[in-house]
Amino acid sequence: MNTYAENLFDENDKISLGHLFVEGQVDTRHGPILYMEDVSVSFDGFKALNKLSLYIDAGELRCLIGPNGAGKTTLMDVITGKTRPDTGSVFFGQTIDLLQMDEPAIAQAGICRKFQKPSVFDALTVFENLELALKADKRTWPTLFFRLTGEQRDRINHILETVGLSALQQARAGILSHGQKQWLEIGMLLMQEPKVMLVDEPIAGMTHQEIERTAELLVSLQGQQSIVVVEHDMEFVRSIARKVTVLHEGSVLTEGTMDEVQNDPRVIQVYLGG
Numbered sequence: 001m002n003t004y005a006e007n008l009f010d011e012n013d014k015i016s017l018g019h020l021f022v023e024g025q026v027d028t029r030h031g032p033i034l035y036m037e038d039v040s041v042s043f044d045g046f047k048a049l050n051k052l053s054l055y056i057d058a059g060e061l062r063c064l065i066g067p068n069g070a071g072k073t074t075l076m077d078v079i080t081g082k083t084r085p086d087t088g089s090v091f092f093g094q095t096i097d098l099l100q101m102d103e104p105a106i107a108q109a110g111i112c113r114k115f116q117k118p119s120v121f122d123a124l125t126v127f128e129n130l131e132l133a134l135k136a137d138k139r140t141w142p143t144l145f146f147r148l149t150g151e152q153r154d155r156i157n158h159i160l161e162t163v164g165l166s167a168l169q170q171a172r173a174g175i176l177s178h179g180q181k182q183w184l185e186i187g188m189l190l191m192q193e194p195k196v197m198l199v200d201e202p203i204a205g206m207t208h209q210e211i212e213r214t215a216e217l218l219v220s221l222q223g224q225q226s227i228v229v230v231e232h233d234m235e236f237v238r239s240i241a242r243k244v245t246v247l248h249e250g251s252v253l254t255e256g257t258m259d260e261v262q263n264d265p266r267v268i269q270v271y272l273g274g
């Protein structure tokens with residue numbers, strides 16, 4: 001007997017049910033693509049986030065800074081559904097309540113996260129890694145004999161160019177430098193056409209040149225998707241920053257340009273540990 005889902009769609013429908021209510025429907029007409037209001041998270045009574053409110057516009061590149069333990073990673077955990085807040089609301093566009101969704105559904109809706117440790121497949125080529133990311137895309141109906149269409153091949157080539165790995169597309173990912181692996185992973189995330197990309201400490205362990213290239217890459221990606229970057233390296237933040245949000249003790253201390261926040265006495269105070 002057919003399930004309800006099977007009755008709704010036959011296998012020619014190249015969509016999955018989980019994605020249906022979200023596809024193309026992130027409503028940003030009246031404001032931000034992502035908003036968190038009054039969000040609190042406590043761990044054994046300790047408030048990792050304390051009535052935090054944050055608004056991210058569609059296409060913007062936002063930097064998030066703050067001393068160790070300020071709550072930056074916890075904030076990303078809340079957005080991606082890994083951690084449930086005690087109170088507050090978290091919305092994707094105007095209408096999608098992220099607190100009603102689990103981690104896979106949130107990823108599916110178009111919010112993806114780049115972890116510090118790259119998780120590329122060393123034994124596969126750069127191209128194959130991107131191909132795999134494409135197959136992981138739930139919008140493509142899984143088929144046993146998957147063959148790339150011309151359009152998909154174009155998309156992979158476009159991403160290769162974006163992340164600067166075209167010349168290495170046939171190389172095994174295992175031989176890539178640390179920085180190149182990070183870019184490949186960013187490319188794998190881009191294959192899923194995310195609307196929001198969260199990046200936690202992207203330049204840790206990179207060479208100076210790789211850091212510069214990463215800055216260029218992140219700057220070039222804004223506009224097509226919103227990017228939230230957490231980073232401690234102030235020189236790097238300055239090189240990419242438009243708007244900077246400073247977190248302290250689980251709340252937003254201040255927001256502004258890099259110059260504004262760096263000259264803010266309260267920011268100087270928390271960084272000096274006063």
Ligand SMILES: Nc1ncnc2c1ncn2[C@@H]1O[C@H](COP(=O)(O)OP(=O)(O)OP(=O)(O)O)[C@@H](O)[C@H]1O
Binds near residue numbers: 071072
């Ligand atoms: N699962 C957890 N259980 C208990 N405490 C936690 C947990 N996760 C985070 N914390 C605590 O919450 C606070 C905020 O942590 P978080 O990792 O969000 O900070 P951060 O701003 O990312 O810091 P860093 O810059 O060091 O990465 C810290 O005091 C941390 O010890």
Ligand SMILES: [Mg+2]
Binds near residue numbers: 072073074
């Ligand atoms: Mg952190």
